[in-house]
Amino acid sequence: MRFNPPKKITNAVLLISAFVIVSLILWNTNSFFKKFKEEERHKMEIWATAQSELLSSPEDQELGNIYLKVFQNNTSTPMILVDADGSYKLHNLPDLDPADTLGIRQKIRRFSSENSPLEISYQEELLATLYYGNSEVLNKLKFYPIALLLIIFLFGAVIFFFFKTNKASEQNRLWAGMAKETAHQIGTPLTSLLGWNELLKEKSLTPEITDEIEKDIIRLQTITERFSQIGSKPKLEVADIVAETRDAYEYLQARNSKLVRFSFTPGAASVPVMLNPSLYQWTIENLVNNGIDAMKGKGEIAIEVIPENSWVNILVSDTGSGMPKNQWHRIFEPGITTKKRGWGLGLSLVRRIVEDYHQGKIKVLSSGKEGTIMQLSLQMHK
Incomplete structure (x- = not known):
């Protein structure tokens, strides 16, 4: 015999739907992260090209103003420009001291692990190398799937405990119903036994026998009373x-x-x-x-x-x-x-x-x- 099949199907559909929605959100977030990272890479390539043109044409004031505007528009991506002679130029790194060479090298290693460095050259001559890291927005977006998974895990745990508690509650109601029904069923023969015991007393039987029978009947009445109280205050x-x-x-x-x-x-x-x-x-x-x-x-x-x-x-x-x-x-x-x-x-x-x-x-x-x-x-x- 099957119990509550619609409810089981509904629960399964809800769980599958939640899994599909979560999968779509994660996939969409990952796609958005990759696209944003590609756009940031493209922006850095434009920045590197402008830097190359500026280094190769320092006397052209008009071009210099255009390239300067390109540099000024980038206020979010942290960068380290290493010239051919080994000197450093820091951009969007306010917390890093330009004199801290050890800190700069550590930052370069970190940037290299995040993004491939860009070489700035002119007529096959290497002028500088650009190391850049992820912007603050990209870093936050990178951890968004982890936060989402944590939320989903907590949500799943809440659902699990809800179903578990609901099942325990149903079992408690079942036991309470069974106990009350048992008490109800016992009540009828008990009343009859009391009557039969009174008839036995009238037959002048040994009082000890009827007294013991009466004690056990009273005991059964007590048990019936106990069962009838299960599930109610x-x-x-x-x-x-x-x-x-x-x-x-x-x-x-x-x-x-x-x-x-x-x-x-x-x-x-x-x-x-x-x-x-x-x-x-x-x-x-x-x-x-x-x-x-x-x-x-x-x-x-x-x-x-x-x-x-x-x-x-x-x-x-x-x-x-x-x-x-x-x-x-x-x-x-x-x-x-x-x-x-x-x-x-x-x-x-x-x-x-x-x-x-x-x-x-x-x-x-x-x-x-x-x-x-x-x-x-x-x-x-x-």
Whole structure:
């Protein structure tokens, strides 16, 4: 099945059109540069011819005035005229000292690399040699394609990141839609299960059985509520984060293997924060389950609440094998996982809940052979 073929074709057409336009601009700029350089060469040849006539006919005052006007019209091209006796004459080089022979020689070498020198002769006698460089306009024009390519590169990077962000946004909307639809589909059988559980109670069954069934139904309702909040801004309320963390801790401890040892350090009697309890407990469960997976189902999980100034830090540590430091930031990206099996969505969802919904912080505090410590930080409510 094909998705959005017109959009893909449009993107391809836009990219090809941009490439063609850029190619035409570069080709036109290069052609203009060559033409301008040829015209400047022609101008220098005229200048050299005038210089030759002036040197060969110094007594003709009328011709001298004409040639002088030719010289005066050239105010942009830097030149060095080297007479047959080796003396120098500088034109349009205000920053070069005529007595600086070393600087003049360096400039001559540079001019020779830019343009072929012109020999000024009369009746096969060499009178002088003209060395000239590119004018200021030509130099600026020479770097124009480089500047244009840089702009194009930046423009291409912007387009790339735009398409990438747009694709990520579409994926986020897809996941949010799937989560809401899942919550909607689960809601109907849950209501039915509640009714059946009430009927079981009327049959005078062992209360422990129906109580446990009811607990699991309530748990499923909580999960449904969590999924229904994905993709929309959740409602926050003032809650005691110590109590909420303890509830998540007790639930996880009761439903995990005895091979996993749990410990909880509250750090304070109560700490009020703006919280969505359902999503917060989901965050703790994700962090704890990741730790249990890292320990391969055997080890120690420790949860600690540490109030610090206006923030409260929740540390979730495990005794697993840890992860390399270059993975500390990447594990929060969608699709990144250190497990052999997994979608890589758990920690990306955790970061979204903590940072986007609660304006908090989440990071890997430390990780190594002795285990990993995850730190979740939220601002206290004043």
